[in-house]
Amino acid sequence: MASTLTEREIDESRDAFNLFDTVGDGKIESSAIGLALRSVNLNPTQAEVDKVLREIDPSGKKRISFEEFLPIMQSFRSRTHKVGYDAFVDSLKVFDTDNNGWISSGELRHVLTGLGERLSDEDVDMLLQGFEDNQGLINYEDFVKNVMNG
Secondary structure (H helix, E strand, O other): OHHHOOHHHHHHHHHHHHOOOOOOOOEEEHHHHHHHHHHOOOOOOHHHHHHHHHHHOOOOOOEEEHHHHHHHHHHHHHHHHHHHHHHHHHHHHOOOOOOOOEEEHHHHHHHHHHOOOOOOHHHHHHHHOOOEOOOOEEEHHHHHHHHHHO
16 A cells, blocks of 8 residues: 555655654554544544554554554545545535536635635636636536646
């Protein structure tokens, strides 16, 4: 599974993992897995973490090596990307009044500049470049794929 990560991502993940190695033996307490995952910008729910812990350490006393942690992290990373993509597309479907996969670039611009983490007009111009057709519409699934694969 680690083959999908770059060397840099593996090194950064190892650095984050090592922050939770309180003994210095290259392992962390299984109970620290959730914190370690969150430290590499993943956001598993506590229920997801608990499920993994039950699978890998029913006793709750095992120390986990980085080599054991890496496939767990990769599993959450791939799930997060899929959930993120689906959630992003679903949120834009609200603006697809014709249910044809296209939304107005003006509506998308409004969402990106006015809601949540607001983007600047310049950032939105850069994001929308190449996606707007001659009628001012954007295929939002293609747009989301591009943004998430960025």
